[in-house]
Amino acid sequence: MKAVLPLVIVAALFLLALLLAPSAIWVFAVWIPYAAITIFVLGMILRVMGWAGSPVPFRIPTTAGQQKSLAWIPRSRLENPHSTPEVIGRMALEVLFFRSLLRNTRTQMARDRHLVYGTSWALWLAALAMHWSLLVILTGHLRLFTQPTPGFVTFVRDLDGVFHVGLPVFHISAVVFVLALAYLLYRRLADRQVHYISLIADYFPLFLLLGIGITGFWMRHVSRTDVRGVKELALGLVHFTPTVPQGIAPLFFAHLFLVSVLLAYFPFSKLVHMAGIFLSPTRNLANTNREIRHVNPWNYAVKVHTYEEYEDEFREKMVGAGLPVEKR
């Protein structure tokens, strides 16, 4: 049920664009993309500023390796960083390779009534495949927004199409992207625990990304669209001199519309983890707690029970027990 509604919504959005775009081409080709990118940029800035506006009162890194203490004890620089470069290293592992997710295990009760924690890399692999293929796809798309196309874009595209299968060259990233998303969706539906915790807001982005991926793949390999026209449109948008060339297939506008919805939805969704991970205080702080004092900007005085109050209450008993006291 929680999965049906988002599927219906994404399907409706797709059909809406497919049907309406030809008659409202400027709306779908120019105004909606501009609006979406504006919401995305402003929304994300506000989001990050919102997080940054709340201080980090305490230094709370999760330490997943040996601390720095005695010189002769080897320490774990990436799992328990003690300096800024080490923190950058830890964060790079998290952001680029999902290091923590790689630790994933699956708890099972063995027949002999022991708990076993089996290695479980499927989620890590699918998540990594999805994010990396998306990055490669986005990089490839830069060729539409640049003239001339920068070298690294061509390089990534060549690498992506290394198998030289089909015409136009078949890109690995497109297939990996769709398959990885399909697995993540399957997992959410089939794994009863994950299904139980899932919200509509977890299925919606999956269907949206699948819709974007499939329409993109379709346009490249099944019903080809006029790439020159698309590039003309994209360059016009980038240079704020929008023109809408003739002859672009309606499917492209459906693709573009789903991308626009994704961008506009992004700052209000769980997808903000993209920016949020960089601010995570359990990951981006060095474990220098006892070496460098961390300052809490709102540290305030509290009511304490002073030694004087303590001695006043127990002075006689302390004297009786032979303990030294401040006042006789």
Added chain:
Amino acid sequence: MARWDEPDFYDKDELLSVDWQPPRTPWMKTPVDLRKGTYIYPGKAKNLEALDLPFPHDWSVSDVDWKLPEDWQRIVLEGMAERLKKYRSFKLFMDICVRCGACADKCQFFIGSGDPKNMPVLRAELMRSIYRKDFTAMGRIFGSLAGGRELTEDVIKEWFYYFYQCSECRRCSVFCPYGIDTAEITMMARELLGLLGLYVNWVIEPVANCFRYGNHLGIQPHGLVDTLEFMVDDIEEATGVRVKLPINKKGAEVLFVVPSGDYVALPGVYTCMAYLVILNELDIDYTWSTYASEGGNFGLFTSREMVKRLNAKIYAEAKRLGVKWILGAECGHMWRVFHQYMDTMNGPADFLEVPTSPLTGTVFEHARSTKAVHLMEFLADAIHHGKLKLDPSRNDHIRVTYHDSCNPARAMGIFEEPRYVIRSVCNNFFEMPRNTIREQTFCCGSGAGLGTDENMEMRLRGGMPRGLAVRYVQEEYGVNQLAAMCAIDRATLPTVCDYWAPGVQVTGISELVANAMVLEGEKRRTLNLRLEPIPGMEAEGAPEGADEGADEGADDRPVEVPVAAGVAASVTTGAGAGTDASLEAGATGDA
């Protein structure tokens, strides 16, 4: 007949056949089942009053009406708003979870209970659903479609139940791709419940005690002196050495701070005796304090403000006594407070000096700001420099494994020091399986103020992953002792072991050290600190080498101490004499 708050009451097969499959009803529509044996009794009004906390009232978990203040919803929502502004962790962790489920089966309380709301992700969603409804645009517009829900009294009951089934152990945070730390959310939830006068007595009574008496148990200064003197007597019986007992001594070099559980709870008592032995033998110029007689801090299980209120006495006492630095004993959450909060909250400790070992000259640079060194860091350094005279063969009858305690592991990263010390004093050390130790260590199931009796079922369930890992090394390697560097572990793991791995005893690391230490002027050591005969060191036919000690100790100093079996009783009496509020929390009725 076993009672429902005793381990025997629970059927092991039933606990082991835990079902991890979620129920058919969605979680938002599954009401909380407040089952006896799984929850902790409410905080008593008198304890809240002693701390000037809002809305003290006596209530009962099984009551329909929890007698919340009239405008409780406003209080909770304003409390949330305030904390969202104060803690980036809270705000961020409300926003960025993608519900990937990587944390789901990482929590010992979910593994042991199968209750889906014990998955860290759902535990956090109990709070997030309210956050979404009242603090996000999507939630305000789309309500339950956006995963929001109304803040009702049932939500408060659910919070009370599940946020006191989280031991703030941070295991989930190791596995989370964004480092979301459920402990942070649980702390916020407990603070919000506190605004309504809702606490558990097992936490708030120790807090009230600690505030007034300096320690959780409410031991008064003369009672503490008695307690420690009993230990000195028992040490003399075991070793023939009468150790010094400096208390509230001005001008000492080191202030020694321990968790108060070690004063009275077995087997922590033996660890406490070991502290006395070790610091005496190494001739450290140190002092105990009656005012700062507790490094543990149940404020951590209450609110950040309470952490600060209880922790303030540590630096204050260090200043009053004029010590140079602070040595902290074996404790779990005390070290979370010392390591992550003390300096920020009550520092800077610029009146102290950078800790330097008087034995080796090692400067503890990593503690140059807090000026607090962990006993295992101190001992590892001393052993590494050959400053301890050790005879590990005295521990040869012990086959030991080591339980990393949550806080020192995941909020500090002290993994190698305790292992180095254990290996130096025990010839038979065996690790538990990789996924149950170090940063992936499981909680004892009783941390963060859950270690009482009335929630025994949940403690045994939460202790299951640890208990089964212990049973594994027991079966595989014949392990018979579990060493733990945390007072709550020492107080509660015996129950977990008795239930899941019967035959395995619990010990502190210092106890192993003290038993292996060759003391200046000791008698022939036939008894360990538990005053039990050491196998292979019996009076007759003792091995060579033990003779020298026998000459000096036993002959010169005829000891007059209670019989061996008296140790537990004597220590308990000692504490009882000075205990006002005592440990009655466990016996407080809910009905």
